[in-house]
Amino acid sequence: MEYDVIIGLEVHAQLLTETKIFCSCSTIFGDKPNTNTCPVCIGMPGVLPVLNKKVVDFGIKLGLATNCHISKTNIFARKNYFYPDLPKGYQITQYENPLCEHGFLDINVDNTVKRIGITRIHMEEDAGKLIHDLKSHRSLIDFNRAGVPLLEIVSEPDIRSTAEAYSYLMELRQLLVYLEICDGNMEQGSFRCDANVSVRPKGSVSFGIRTELKNMNSFRHVQRALDYEINRHIGIIESGGNVLPETMLWDAVSNTTQPMRTKEESHDYRYFPEPDLIPVVVDDAWIEEIEKRLPELPRDKRARFVNVYGLPEYDAEVLTQSRSVADYFEQCVSLLNSPKEISNWIMTEVLRVLKEGSEDIKTLKVTPEMLVSMIRLINDGTISGKIAKDIFEEMATTGRSPELIVKEKGLVQITDEDILKDIVREIIENNPKEVDVYKKGKVQLLGFFVGQVMNATKGKANPRLTNKIIREMLKQ
Amino acid sequence: MKISLSEVEHVAKLARIRLNEEERTRFLKELNSILDYMDLLSEVDTIDIAPTTHTQHITNALRQDIRRASQPLKDALTNAPETVDNTFVVPMIIK
Numbered sequence: 001m002e003y004d005v006i007i008g009l010e011v012h013a014q015l016l017t018e019t020k021i022f023c024s025c026s027t028i029f030g031d032k033p034n035t036n037t038c039p040v041c042i043g044m045p046g047v048l049p050v051l052n053k054k055v056v057d058f059g060i061k062l063g064l065a066t067n068c069h070i071s072k073t074n075i076f077a078r079k080n081y082f083y084p085d086l087p088k089g090y091q092i093t094q095y096e097n098p099l100c101e102h103g104f105l106d107i108n109v110d111n112t113v114k115r116i117g118i119t120r121i122h123m124e125e126d127a128g129k130l131i132h133d134l135k136s137h138r139s140l141i142d143f144n145r146a147g148v149p150l151l152e153i154v155s156e157p158d159i160r161s162t163a164e165a166y167s168y169l170m171e172l173r174q175l176l177v178y179l180e181i182c183d184g185n186m187e188q189g190s191f192r193c194d195a196n197v198s199v200r201p202k203g204s205v206s207f208g209i210r211t212e213l214k215n216m217n218s219f220r221h222v223q224r225a226l227d228y229e230i231n232r233h234i235g236i237i238e239s240g241g242n243v244l245p246e247t248m249l250w251d252a253v254s255n256t257t258q259p260m261r262t263k264e265e266s267h268d269y270r271y272f273p274e275p276d277l278i279p280v281v282v283d284d285a286w287i288e289e290i291e292k293r294l295p296e297l298p299r300d301k302r303a304r305f306v307n308v309y310g311l312p313e314y315d316a317e318v319l320t321q322s323r324s325v326a327d328y329f330e331q332c333v334s335l336l337n338s339p340k341e342i343s344n345w346i347m348t349e350v351l352r353v354l355k356e357g358s359e360d361i362k363t364l365k366v367t368p369e370m371l372v373s374m375i376r377l378i379n380d381g382t383i384s385g386k387i388a389k390d391i392f393e394e395m396a397t398t399g400r401s402p403e404l405i406v407k408e409k410g411l412v413q414i415t416d417e418d419i420l421k422d423i424v425r426e427i428i429e430n431n432p433k434e435v436d437v438y439k440k441g442k443v444q445l446l447g448f449f450v451g452q453v454m455n456a457t458k459g460k461a462n463p464r465l466t467n468k469i470i471r472e473m474l475k476q
Numbered sequence: 477m478k479i480s481l482s483e484v485e486h487v488a489k490l491a492r493i494r495l496n497e498e499e500r501t502r503f504l505k506e507l508n509s510i511l512d513y514m515d516l517l518s519e520v521d522t523i524d525i526a527p528t529t530h531t532q533h534i535t536n537a538l539r540q541d542i543r544r545a546s547q548p549l550k551d552a553l554t555n556a557p558e559t560v561d562n563t564f565v566v567p568m569i570i571k
Contacts (some may be wrong), residue, residue: 017541024544033562037552054541075529084490119540132568140563143552252543275528281535 001238002202006210007159008119008193011172013151014126014190015058021125022049022092022277023328024181029188033142041085043148048276050244051076056280057147058341059099059123060290067295070143073281076123076274084141085128085267092209093273095309099282104173105155106299107167114167117156124150143440144257151181157196157207160228174266174298178323186218193222197331198243199233208233209243213257215250223249229257269385301326309339318347325351331368341375349392365399366392374397379411386459415462420453420469423461427452428473438474446470478511479504 020027023040039047056074056389063070071377077095103118129145153172159165168460173191176182184191196211216222229248250399279400296304298320303327303395305316320326327347332342350371354361374391377383383406394405406412414420427449438445449470453461488495494498495503507522546552558565 011546018543024539025546032549034552034564035549035562036546040548042552050537052541053538056538079555082489084564084569091514130569131563134568138560139565139566139568140560142563205483268486270490277528277529278532278537279535280538298527332528 002168003199003203003234003237004160005160006157006198006200006207007153007161007165007226008157009159009165009168010194011153011155011169012126012192012194013062013153013176013184015055015149015151015181016183017058017149019056020147021050021055021123022147025147027148029190031144033140034144036144037146038119040142041087043089043146049092051147051277051280055123056099056271056282057290058149058179058301059121059151060282060287061179061181062153062176063100063103063121064287064291064294065179066100066103066105066117066121066153068100068121070282070287071097071101072283073097073279074099074287075279075304076122076277077271078274079269080270081269084129084139085130085146087128087146091127092274093123094278095381098122100306105168107164107171109161109164112289114158114164115165117160118215119154119156121151121153126150136344157198162223162230165195165226166219166223169222172320177300178295180295189217192217194224195222195229197226197229197233199237200232207314208237209245211245211257212244212247214247214252214260217252221250221252224255225257228255233256240341277465280301281309295323305329309333309343311339315340315347317344318351318358319343322361325354328361328364328368332372332462335368335372336375338375338379342371345371345375345392349396353396365397366395370395370401377402377406381415382406382412383457383464384413384452384461384463386463387413391460405427413462414460415465416471417465420461420466421473424449424466424473427456435474449474477506492512 011423014027017027019025020041021035023038025038025041026036028036040049060070072212074094074097077094079093079095080090082089098120100121103121106113106115108114116320120350122273125143126148128141128143128183130141132139143375144155155168159168159320173182173184173186176191177184186192193216194352195213196210197213199210200206200208211229211233216225228250233243246261247260249260252256301320302313305311305319306313311319319329328350329339329342329346332346335340336342350361350364350366353359353366354364371392374383374388374395377391379386380387391402391405394400394409395402398405431449431452434448436443438449446467450463450466453470454463481500481504484500484507485495488503504517553559553562553564556564
């Protein structure tokens with residue numbers, strides 16, 4: 001039988017604020033345990049939380065970028081449960097009237113655009129970090145993360161495959177990074193994802209029983225976990241069983257999902273309005289203020305790169321992966337109107353250097369001015385494309401200008417026909433056997449002669465001219 | 477009766493409170509009388525009144541995102557029953 005897969009995703013994005021959501025402690029990752037805590041975030045009685053305005057700003061920003069309706073009046077709620085990483089015995093979150101509702105995010109799947117609904121985006125606080133010491137049967141708690149601001153982004157169950165789920169997550173992550181509200185680091189836990197999964201026979205209108213899937217801490221794990229869980233559901237249904245509405249944990253060691261053992265009561269959160277926080281009213285002026293400062297969004301940038309610069313979709317996709325790379329590209333194009341050529345250099349050499357080193361494009365030694373100067377040297381015939389690769393490498397390590405490198409190393413291309421003819425003549429004389437074979441019709445040997453010329457000139461021979469001269473001289 | 481004995485037990489369990497037989501019966505009675513009293517409020521016509529979450533008419537008490545010193549580590553750990561490497565140590569709980 002064929003099945004429809006129904007997936008809804010819940011993403012928790014840790015926000016790039018300096019301070020926590022309800023107190024002025026630092027949000028920095030990796031500090032010594034419990035050093036970034038205070039009576040508020042450690043849950044002392046009698047303290048009062050005060051909301052960080054930037055958290056609301058960031059929420060509005062994401063809401064606008066995902067086409068949501070922004071709630072005018074916002075209140076917080078207490079979600080009550082006992083767990084050692086939660087110092088107060090409740091999490092401050094939003095329950096009724098989340099900050100953003102009824103939005104959508106467009107994703108690309110198999111070259112078609114699909115719209116995924118966003119049910120809600122709300123503000124809440126993160127819990128502390130627990131380290132389980134199995135040997136001594138103890139848990140160690142670090143509250144540095146307790147109170148770090150989160151946005152929870154809940155999608156509609158509009159996702160129909162693992163590939164769509166992947167695409168949605170990539171799109172959402174890119175958006176968060178573009179908006180500079182989250183660093184999107186899944187391994188470090190600043191971008192976390194839970195999934196609701198169910199399957200139903202194809203064509204059926206009612207939904208199957210769903211399970212909640214947790215503990216997937218990389219994009220690869222999300223894909224594997226979803227695939228596994230979908231197959232598990234189908235297996236149960238085909239063998240005549242019933243899927244239980246459980247919470248499953250992905251186990252990256254065994255590559256399976258395992259039911260999480262919890263008591264039934266754990267989902268009885270008894271939400272009620274947080275009395276310690278007064279309502280937040282978001283008026284039109286506030287929304288307009290944020291809207292004014294909204295950067296160009298990834299999808300718009302991609303489309304503009306195709307329409308304005310005439311780049312292929314693929315190039316536009318690669319160049320807009322990060323805002324800083326896209327900016328680098330545009331700086332180059334403003335200096336030299338040769339978008340495709342610039343795109344080629346960025347997609348190959350620039351991105352390779354960035355990937356190899358820990359360098360950011362902002363600190364890259366090859367500035368847009370230098371890259372453009374180098375491309376100009378190619379275009380006016382001073383250097384060959386092959387030599388340019390060496391020059392790029394040199395620029396990336398030393399930061400010296402391409403003109404200087406060319407001059408110092410004597411890398412100017414040989415475009416003098418007479419010089420090249422002398423070299424070709426010598427090569428023809430030294431390789432009579434190859435000449436013979438070539439003349440008998442094996443024209444692929446042209447490459448051999450070109451290679452010899454390049455060897456003799458240390459790659460400085462102008463390739464087009466070299467090809468032409470060899471062809472002509474071998475005809476004689 | 478608004479709630480049953482099993483609901484009293486459920487709520488006690490959620491709050492991690494252990495009740496003995498006598499307490500269970502007493503709380504059943506007390507909780508029910510509180511809920512009965514709440515019925516009085518239902519008699520008021522509130523159709524045009526938005527739900528009240530706060531009694532004070534102020535909004536937007538916000539903080540700028542400016543870092544301030546946290547408390548000294550030793551203060552943070554004062555109430556820890558046991559510490560290891562500056563963490564709070566508790567019996568192992570795995571979700």
